[in-house]
Amino acid sequence: MPVRAASASARLGQALLVAALLPWPGAALGDDAPPSGSQSDVPELPRLVVTSTGEARPVAELAGNNARIERDAIELTGHTHISEIVSQAPATWVVRGSGQEHLTAIRSPVLTGAGACGAFLYLEDGIPIRPAGFCNVNELFEINSEQAGAIEVIRGPGNALYGSNALHGIINVIPPRPAEVGAHLAIETGSWDYYRGRFGGSLQRGQDDFAAWGHAEHDGGFRRQDSYNQYKLNLAWQREDGPGALFSGTRLRQDTAGFIVGKDAYKDSDQRKSNPVAGAFRDADSYRVTGRYEQSLGDGTTLAVRPYLRNSWMSFTQHFLPGMPEEDNRQNSAGLRAQLRREHGNGLIIAGLDLEYMDGWLEEFQADPIENGSDFLMETRPAGQHYDYDVDALLAGPYVHWQQPVGERALISLGLRYEYLRYDYDNQMIDGNTRDDGTPCGFGGCLFNRPADRDDDFGEFAPKLGLVLETGPAGDLYGQLARSFRFPQATELYRLQRQQNVAELDPEQLDSIELGLRGGAGAWYWDLAGFYMEKDNFIFRDADGFNVSDGKTRHVGVETLLEFRFAERWMLSGSATWARHTYRFDRVAGGGERIEKGNDVDTAPRRLSNLRLSFDYSALGRAQLEWVSVGGYYLDAANSAQYGGHDLLNLRLQQQVGRQWRGTLRVNNLLDETYAERADFAFGNFRYVPGRDRAIFVELSYGAD
Numbered sequence: 001m002p003v004r005a006a007s008a009s010a011r012l013g014q015a016l017l018v019a020a021l022l023p024w025p026g027a028a029l030g031d032d033a034p035p036s037g038s039q040s041d042v043p044e045l046p047r048l049v050v051t052s053t054g055e056a057r058p059v060a061e062l063a064g065n066n067a068r069i070e071r072d073a074i075e076l077t078g079h080t081h082i083s084e085i086v087s088q089a090p091a092t093w094v095v096r097g098s099g100q101e102h103l104t105a106i107r108s109p110v111l112t113g114a115g116a117c118g119a120f121l122y123l124e125d126g127i128p129i130r131p132a133g134f135c136n137v138n139e140l141f142e143i144n145s146e147q148a149g150a151i152e153v154i155r156g157p158g159n160a161l162y163g164s165n166a167l168h169g170i171i172n173v174i175p176p177r178p179a180e181v182g183a184h185l186a187i188e189t190g191s192w193d194y195y196r197g198r199f200g201g202s203l204q205r206g207q208d209d210f211a212a213w214g215h216a217e218h219d220g221g222f223r224r225q226d227s228y229n230q231y232k233l234n235l236a237w238q239r240e241d242g243p244g245a246l247f248s249g250t251r252l253r254q255d256t257a258g259f260i261v262g263k264d265a266y267k268d269s270d271q272r273k274s275n276p277v278a279g280a281f282r283d284a285d286s287y288r289v290t291g292r293y294e295q296s297l298g299d300g301t302t303l304a305v306r307p308y309l310r311n312s313w314m315s316f317t318q319h320f321l322p323g324m325p326e327e328d329n330r331q332n333s334a335g336l337r338a339q340l341r342r343e344h345g346n347g348l349i350i351a352g353l354d355l356e357y358m359d360g361w362l363e364e365f366q367a368d369p370i371e372n373g374s375d376f377l378m379e380t381r382p383a384g385q386h387y388d389y390d391v392d393a394l395l396a397g398p399y400v401h402w403q404q405p406v407g408e409r410a411l412i413s414l415g416l417r418y419e420y421l422r423y424d425y426d427n428q429m430i431d432g433n434t435r436d437d438g439t440p441c442g443f444g445g446c447l448f449n450r451p452a453d454r455d456d457d458f459g460e461f462a463p464k465l466g467l468v469l470e471t472g473p474a475g476d477l478y479g480q481l482a483r484s485f486r487f488p489q490a491t492e493l494y495r496l497q498r499q500q501n502v503a504e505l506d507p508e509q510l511d512s513i514e515l516g517l518r519g520g521a522g523a524w525y526w527d528l529a530g531f532y533m534e535k536d537n538f539i540f541r542d543a544d545g546f547n548v549s550d551g552k553t554r555h556v557g558v559e560t561l562l563e564f565r566f567a568e569r570w571m572l573s574g575s576a577t578w579a580r581h582t583y584r585f586d587r588v589a590g591g592g593e594r595i596e597k598g599n600d601v602d603t604a605p606r607r608l609s610n611l612r613l614s615f616d617y618s619a620l621g622r623a624q625l626e627w628v629s630v631g632g633y634y635l636d637a638a639n640s641a642q643y644g645g646h647d648l649l650n651l652r653l654q655q656q657v658g659r660q661w662r663g664t665l666r667v668n669n670l671l672d673e674t675y676a677e678r679a680d681f682a683f684g685n686f687r688y689v690p691g692r693d694r695a696i697f698v699e700l701s702y703g704a705d
Contacts (some may be wrong), residue, residue, distance in 0.1 A: 077666075078664060
């Protein structure tokens with residue numbers, strides 16, 4: 001893998017780790033030091049997590065991982081992009097693009113392409129924010145993560161409660177309950193004309209709690225024509241021990257900056273702030289309403305029903321393609337999660353059924369002909385309408401999850417899910433790969449091929465076996481065998497190219513083995529995990545431009561999550577991951593890229609680290625220094641081009657003033673490192689999304705008692 005000399009951020013981050021682990025003289029803390037030989041406590045098991053079973057349960061019961069980022073960490077981080085907060089979870093890397101755009105990696109490489117978003121399941125309060133076959137790689141900005149009550153990340157396959165898309169991982173953004181939303185206002189300003197206003201408030205009427213919270217922000221852009229305006233709103237109602245409802249709405253209006261091109265272009269001060277695709281944009285709206293009803297049926301049995309309605313619309317410039325066509329897509333969907341839960345002794349059984357219907361459409365239009373390029377490029381990518389289709393989809397997913405103590409030290413769990421998905425595709429244009437007026441392109445036809453109307457259906461099983469074993473002072477040993485899957489996305493089936501009239505795709509399958517050790521004692525908490533995963537039916541575009549599903553990849557790694565309160569006011573916390581993601585087949589892929597068995601998958605750092613040193617410097621103030629490290633990675637499947645990785649330091653200071661006012665200072669990229677958020681190699685060029693220079697943010701907030 002690429003190796004480079006340690007940067008200033010890396011050296012300082014490593015020094016922080018070493019310093020924190022050295023014995024700390026109590027006299028240095030004066031009267032606040034703990035007595036000699038004592039240790040301050042941090043939360044020990046059981047910690048409560050939600051995503052794995054759908055309700056708050058001790059993490060000690062889980063035969064797998066579940067990293068939880070609490071509300072106070074979210075508030076202190078004050079992220080302006082989802083990448084800034086989820087990096088605190090192991091094996092999780094969300095890469096920032098222009099504005100609010102992003103790509104995700106969870107126990108995986110950064111996955112790109114039409115259906116790559118299907119590898120990850122994004123939830124809001126346990127409900128998927130999009131239909132199973134109509135995802136978008138940027139859809140995390142459709143959730144109000146900035147004001148979440150907590151964020152949970154499951155790495156690797158989801159369990160029986162979650163089906164398609166829970167392939168490589170799950171991110172569940174958990175909103176605060178209405179009673180937890182206190183009255184507050186906040187204003188913030190920062191570098192590059194950044195402004196944000198936040199609010200929240202709640203009201204109680206008898207047994208009913210009502211709440212509203214949201215924010216609006218403007219970013220003037222680090223690069224030219226790279227600004228955005230974003231708005232998010234949540235409304236919630238909850239009856240005590242009764243039903244509830246949540247409304248979520250988001251709106252994004254963004255000017256988009258594209259890749260800068262040329263080897264190490266991100267290091268050039270002028271190129272870093274340039275925008276080769278001036279005029280590109282991304283506009284997006286989303287709306288969701290989710291209900292919650294629970295009824296005790298006696299005998300430890302509870303019926304839970306979660307109906308939901310969803311709508312999303314997105315229009316954007318595909319600035320990463322020749323001709324820069326525009327895409328418009330929309331989905332309307334409705335669904336229901338019905339679940340019976342029964343506590344029997346110390347055991348638990350959950351049986352449920354997910355039902356979902358979706359109506360979606362997609363259009364792609366290129367306004368102008370390509371004027372600079374080869375004859376082949378200009379002829380096969382004509383101006384005009386490329387695609388226009390509707391898709392209806394129906395999903396059904398019954399499942400069962402069972403867990404039971406065995407003896408005094410073991411807990412076994414079993415899960416099984418079957419899921420069925422049917423697409424009804426209706427092409428609104430001329431079938432085939434002609435121009436939109438029916439005239440043929442030269443060189444064997446236009447690039448864009450529109451299949452004839454058709455139906456496709458898929459069905460998959462996802463089993464899981466887990467075991468937790470209490471091993472004494474070392475903590476709990478846990479392990480699981482699991483299979484997850486993702487169905488082909490609508491874009492992979494119906495937005496075809498060249499002479500491919502039908503995409504005969506199989507669902508991707510991921511088989512996983514995970515072993516971990518989790519525990520807490522005194523000032524320590526740890527969670528160590530190792531995993532081995534094999535993915536079959538990997539979907540990619542081959543040398544003929546066809547979408548095929550006969551690829552294989554392997555994913556092997558170790559992760560650690562650690563907290564250590566080494567003095568009364570000091571806390572060291574963080575995560576580290578070493579993993580290798582490799583191709584297990586040989587092929588020439590689209591664009592002439594050569595995939596070779598044993599090579600690293602491109603954009604797959606072997607090392608990810610996040611270390612936070614926190615200090616409560618008074619009863620009303622706290623400070624945190626964060627080190628974020630991304631290891632080097634290859635930019636192509638042949639492993640011929642590299643990016644050396646980067647290390648960043650972030651500083652946060654927060655001070656309470658009186659009982660109701662609070663000020664916060666945040667400095668991102670403290671040492672002003674020059675780096676690339678994302679690097680790749682395509683169309684014969686090195687391409688980069690440059691990382692932002694040092695950014696300073698100041699927030700003043702007011703919260704009523």
